[in-house]
Amino acid sequence: MTTARTIPVVLTIAGSDSGGGAGIQADLKAFAAAGTHGTTAITAITAQNTVGVRAIAPIAPDIIRAQVSAVAEDLGVDAVKIGMLGDVATVQAVAAALDDLPAGVPVVHDPVMVAESGARLLERAAMRAVIDEILPRATVVTPNLPEARALAEDETLDGEALARAVHALGPQWVVVTGGHREQATDVLFDGDAITTLPGERHPDGAAHGSGCTHSSTLAAHLARGADVPTAARIARSVTGDAVRDGLRDLGAGAGPVDVLGVGRRE
């Protein structure tokens, strides 16, 4: 006899950040903060800290798919978050893994390209594969401003025009995140209506892992049954607070966001 699950299960398919600020580590913290159980399929291991990325080791495609099926066949998956993909072989493995999940599981993709410290986390050759294989399978894609412009192949676009250009690549919803804008306002688009999601900018905060925290919070609230606009509003608010509370004294570079309020307990 199987028992009904009461805690939503969220799966992150992403890279590991040894410094604990971004990637899988940020995702698990955001899932816990949202009251969900986090599970993982690691795509790459990065030797990374707040200053930079020293090395990247991709995980073999069959091991990525095995992690996804191990989780799905036992715990079940209520929503998926996809982060760092790295190379073409990983993109193809993740696309195949998504097709093995039950229909209707929401998929949130943060199209990670470059770390805040400057390292490339997606090979240039893999951009086309992301556009062809992942964006059409995504419920929501959450690029920051430079990522959205790279996907749209137009460095001049912003606001509604940029959200429209990314939406044309196939996802059901687009959230262009606002961390790289003066106002830190996120822009949500479903192919029909534009909604702006404003929030206070915290210029003195610590923002390493903000994109990961945003997309994971959004996925967790979809797993809890929220609709996309509600989940995107909560993700904007939770991530803004995590940047405000960020652990700016940790490491010599941009400190990690603090979605769990660890700093307040000190």
Ligand SMILES: Nc1ncnc2c1ncn2[C@@H]1O[C@H](COP(=O)(O)OP(=O)(O)O)[C@@H](O)[C@H]1O
């Ligand atoms: N300094 C900041 N103050 C408040 N919110 C922020 C700040 N930086 C980023 N955010 C929020 O964090 C989320 C991630 O945004 P962004 O920084 O654009 O992504 P990334 O980390 O991928 O570059 C968005 O909801 C954005 O509005």
Ligand SMILES: Cc1ncc(COP(=O)(O)OP(=O)(O)O)c(N)n1
């Ligand atoms: C392993 C790994 N994945 C993703 C990122 C980028 O994370 P993001 O949340 O966009 O935050 P920044 O690093 O850009 O501040 C990463 N660095 N490492």
